[in-house]
Amino acid sequence: MADLDLRHLRSFLAVARESNITRAAQQLHLAQQAVSAHIQQLERALGATLLVRTSRGVRLTAAGDELAAGGKALLGDLDALTARVSTVADGQAGRLRLVCKPHATHEFALEVAEALEAALPRLEVELVSVSTLPEELELLESGGADAAFLWVPTGDERLRYAEVRTDRRMVALPVTHPLAGRASVTLADLADEPVIIPKVVVSDEVLRHWLAEPRPDGRPARRGPATQRIEDRLLLVARGRGVWLAPEPLSRYFPMPRVCWLPVEDAAPSHLALAWTARAPEALMTRVAAEVRALTGWDSRPLSGVRDTP
Incomplete structure (x- = not known):
């Protein structure tokens, strides 16, 4: 099988289309000598004469006619394939x-x-x-x-991410708690409350975020029991074992009859982000x-x- 250079094939197709090397060279923004050299190298690769010069320009041989017909289709398929590959690489397909x-x-x-x-x-x-x-x-x-989609910090420094939403911080309290009737609370109001710890945190930085540390007075949060499932955390809240700090959407997704949710005025908000690795387009x-x-x-x-x- 001949090893064809696509630059040579494109030059040949331009000459075949124009029936003139000079006009083809102008169209390709190449020197006339370069186009002639491309044709000669293509003929050597194929072992066939593709065109002959005439007083009016050039004329394709039978072999040249065959290559012009097939080469146009080949380049069209190749261009389409290149576009499809780029589309997939960019994540559009x-x-x-x-x-x-x-x-x-x-x-x-x-x-x-x-x-x-x-x-x-x-x-x-x-x-x-x-x-x-x-x-x-x-x-x-x-x-x-x-x-x-995850809240940052993630605890994984390899990830790229773009923040897409900001959620105010809420606290889950038992409905019998003295603060339950308030419209909102502050971290100082919660200073002596044990905070239920998510067992699923992956780093100290993530844990500090979910405990809203450091607190305004510099003290750490009082640690409460740790559990993995959100439902179990809310059961602990309902039983008075501690309070739980979470982004506001969770208060709408997990309503419980014996738990109330209040905004925490001075707690840093949570930021939801789209995160991805270097493999993603x-x-x-x-x-x-x-x-x-x-x-x-x-x-x-x-x-x-x-x-x-x-």
Whole structure:
């Protein structure tokens, strides 16, 4: 099989189309000598004469006619293939696997998937549900998911992320608690309350965030019992074993008759982010982040919120 150089084939097709080497060279923005050299190298590779010069320009031989017909189709298929590969590489085609915790994303996940599939008809969005941060991180690390929605900090410095929503911090209290009738509370009001600890945290930084540390007076939070499932944390709250600090969407997703939720005025908010690894198409991640921000009210903020952790 002849080893064809696509530059030589493109030069030949331009000459075949123009029936003139000079005009073909002008069209290709090449010197006439370069185009002539391309034709000669192509003829040597194929072992055939492709054109003959005439007083009016050039004329294709039978072999040249055959190459002109097949070469045009070949380059057309190659250009189409290149475009398809670029589309897939940019994440505009194929499957996008988004992993999320339903309690964090129930207000927008389906809308994001539908918006992306409407905008990019060759893209299929698969939503994968998990319950904990470690499950999300494991799917990202193993390649089982392309991106994840999670609150930052994540405890994994390898991840890139773009914040897509800000949630005020709420506290879950038993309805019998002396503070339960208040419209809101402060961290000072909760200073002596044991805080239930999520067992699923993956680093000290993440734990400090969920305990709202350091407190305004510099003291650490009083540690309460630790448990993994959100439902178990709320049962502990209902039984008076401690309070639990969580982003506001959880108060709407997990209502319980014997638990009340109050905003914590001076607690730092939680930031939900779209996180991904270096394997994910950067252009598509930017598109997903923009879609989510439009749905959550972040559309007025610049997408420069994309962070590349060191």
